[in-house]
Amino acid sequence: MRALRLMGPNELKVDEVPDPKMADSKNAVLEVTKTAICGADLIPYWGYVPGWEWGTTMGHEFVGIVKDVGSGVSLIKPGDRVVSSSMTSCGVCWACRHGMQPQCEKRALFGFSGAYPRLDGGQAEMVLIPNADRDLWVLPAEISDEAGVFVADILSTAYRGVKRAHVKLGDTVAVVGCGPVGLMSILTARLIAGRVIAVDTVPARLEQAKAMGAIPVDASTQDAVAAVMELTGGRGAEVVME
Ligand SMILES: [Zn+2]
Ligand SMILES: [Zn+2]
Structure with missing residues (x-):
């Protein structure tokens, strides 16, 4: 073979x-x-x-x-x-x-x-x-x-991460890095969280994150921390996943 x-x-x-x-x-x-x-x-x-x-x-x-x-x-x-x-x-x-x-x-x-x-x-x-x-x-x-x-690793890794992060109903979740596992984390967290903020520097990844229901933040053109603070009334996200 x-x-x-x-x-x-x-x-x-x-x-x-x-x-x-x-x-x-x-x-x-x-x-x-x-x-x-x-x-x-x-x-x-x-x-x-x-x-x-x-x-x-x-x-x-x-x-x-x-x-x-x-x-x-x-x-x-x-x-x-x-x-x-x-x-x-x-x-x-x-x-x-x-x-x-x-x-x-x-x-x-x-x-x-x-x-x-x-x-x-x-x-x-x-x-x-x-x-x-x-x-x-x-x-x-x-x-x-x-x-x-995707079940072999990419989705199950993301799912495990979201589970371990103890995401609760209504939480704001910031996902830093929107490669395949990051995108699957967004997909999983969206089922529980109120809002998911996607942070990356690659436009195509941010487009995909947006299509999955996340709020995109391009860290190459804006201060990601300031953007998350502004979106959360100065409190920050309840959960951050890298
Ligand atoms: Zn064993
Ligand atoms: Zn793998």
């Missing part, structure tokens, strides 16, 4: 690699239909991850159709359309049982090595899923592949 591998700093290659083979009863093989690039991919791309194994297949955000599952998989079956969890987790260690799956003692990040044990990712025609019942989530029919791929 073909896979996008990182061969050295700034050196990506679409390469022929062996098809994934299941080695454990909890495994599954997924045929990828949609995948995304993350800001986190730039860290190994620039050569900044100690111990990175050159040749690792990139990608932790992907949607696909399940091709095969091991005998120990009960929630996922061949033919299911699913989204990845970005990271694997065991479900039974201390961190997993305290709701901190990204700190799982056995964690790995798809499309990463060095910082975690190597786990080839989803920027490929197929990907091996270690713990299918936990690493995959079945997508409802009405969610497109393109919408579903």
Whole structure:
């Protein structure tokens, strides 16, 4: 199959690699239909991850159709359309049982090595899923592949941030930085907050933030703090997310 591998700093290659083979009863093989690039991919791309194994297949955000599952998989079956969890987790260690799956003692990040044990990712025609019942989530029919791929990381990261910021009904929320995660934070916070103020310096991002219902503040042409103060009667925002 073909896979996008990182061969050295700034050196990506679409390469022929062996098809994934299941080695454990909890495994599954997924045929990828949609995948995304993350800001986190730039860290190994620039050569900044100690111990990175050159040749690792990139990608932790992907949607696909399940091709095969091991005998120990009960929630996922061949033919299911699913989204990845970005990271694997065991479900039974201390961190997993305290709701901190990204700190799982056995964690790995798809499309990463060095910082975690190597786990080839989803920027490929197929990907091996270690713990299918936990690493995959079945997508409802009405969610497109393109919408579903946001659940892998970008939307869920933003949602977690909004939850942890304890946004309350009627709060003013200022979101500083309107890249993909910032925009998803706006989308999520808008469901609860009274107002969301979007701060960035890139016009296209601010346009998108405005379309999502936020008040845009261009920090390259105005003092962002002064703008937030003015919008809130001199009190400032109840919640600021960066
Ligand atoms: Zn990501
Ligand atoms: Zn765990």
